Amino acid sequence: MSSPQNLFSLTGRTALVTGGAGPLGSVLADALAAQGADVIISDISEQACQEVAAGLHDRHGVAARGISSNLLEPDGTLKLVEAIDGPLDILVNNAAFTGTSGVPGYAVPFEEQTDEAFELASSLNLRAPFSLARQLAPKLAASAGASIINVSSIYGIVAPNMGLYEGTRMGNPAAYGATKGGIVQLTRYLSTVLAPRIRVNAFAPGGIARGQDSAFTERYEKLTPLGRMATEDDFRGVVAWLASDASRYVTGQTIAVDGGWSAW
Numbered sequence: 304m305s306s307p308q309n310l311f312s313l314t315g316r317t318a319l320v321t322g323g324a325g326p327l328g329s330v331l332a333d334a335l336a337a338q339g340a341d342v343i344i345s346d347i348s349e350q351a352c353q354e355v356a357a358g359l360h361d362r363h364g365v366a367a368r369g370i371s372s373n374l375l376e377p378d379g380t381l382k383l384v385e386a387i388d389g390p391l392d393i394l395v396n397n398a399a400f401t402g403t404s405g406v407p408g409y410a411v412p413f414e415e416q417t418d419e420a421f422e423l424a425s426s427l428n429l430r431a432p433f434s435l436a437r438q439l440a441p442k443l444a445a446s447a448g449a450s451i452i453n454v455s456s457i458y459g460i461v462a463p464n465m466g467l468y469e470g471t472r473m474g475n476p477a478a479y480g481a482t483k484g485g486i487v488q489l490t491r492y493l494s495t496v497l498a499p500r501i502r503v504n505a506f507a508p509g510g511i512a513r514g515q516d517s518a519f520t521e522r523y524e525k526l527t528p529l530g531r532m533a534t535e536d537d538f539r540g541v542v543a544w545l546a547s548d549a550s551r552y553v554t555g556q557t558i559a560v561d562g563g564w565s566a567w
């Protein structure tokens with residue numbers, strides 16, 4: 304247990320971040336390393352995993368390693384779990400197909416969306432977090448400060464306003480919201496079955512500014528009380544809080560971090 308002065312310290316803990324070489328995952332990993340956590344970066348590309356891990360070690364002096372694994376392969380989660388030889392305290396389920404992933408039949412108009420794309424998104428966005436939580440639970444339960452953090456989305460909480468996308472090439476697939484809503488419920492489920500040894504929470508990011516169509520961005524910002532889209536850095540605080548003893552009496556919750564998007 305951390306001292307009251309040091310509630311956010313993650314020194315002595317090890318975190319696994321899936322999709323950890325991606326734009327949000329790498330920042331979440333950096334936020335955990337900044338609090339002293341050793342970090343395991345997992346993603347598809349071996350080289351990207353190693354590069355992100357090396358950067359964490361250089362910037363924060365923590366132990367960091369990469370374990371590449373394709374979570375869509377039948378033995379993808381098992382391969383990752385078996386490669387983790389030491390203790391584990393924190394699991395961040397971040398890897399997912401987002402609304403911009405180029406999967407055929409996914410981020411296209413509703414009538415063109417396919418069962419195959421829906422199944423693929425379900426497998427990465429929902430089955431993989433379930434499978435990792437199930438397989439890693441015994442290891443996590445041995446930790447005195449175990450925390451699972453699932454990355455949901457505002458579209459796991461509210462439906463998309465399709466008017467935002469009018470005149471753009473952007474889409475918002477049914478499978479995205481369905482799987483991100485599913486992870487909210489999976490979070491509640493896991494929080495009860497894994498209590499009291501492991502806390503399980505999620506956070507729901509609002510849209511991250513990544514050079515989207517300006518018409519979309521303008522409409523999006525008007526509907527955001529804080530008046531702007533998110534940056535990856537906006538999620539440093541929530542992941543550090545949920546991973547640490549600062550949130551030690553919080554479990555089963557999904558924290559919206561969306562500039563107020565879901566408040567009205």
Ligand SMILES: NC(=O)c1ccc[n+]([C@@H]2O[C@H](COP(=O)([O-])OP(=O)(O)OC[C@H]3O[C@@H](n4cnc5c(N)ncnc54)[C@H](O)[C@@H]3O)[C@@H](O)[C@H]2O)c1
Pocket residue numbers: 321322323324325326327328345346347348372373374375376396397398399400401404427454455456457507508509510511512
């Ligand atoms: N970008 C946003 O605006 C936004 C908004 C709300 C929530 N989110 C959520 O944040 C998380 C990260 O989003 P992002 O925008 O950084 O996503 P991204 O697609 O840019 O990155 C996801 C990472 O997951 C990895 N990945 C993809 N398929 C994989 C597989 N089969 N096995 C292992 N790893 C795989 C990718 O290589 C990539 O590094 C996701 O869960 C997403 O749903 C994002």
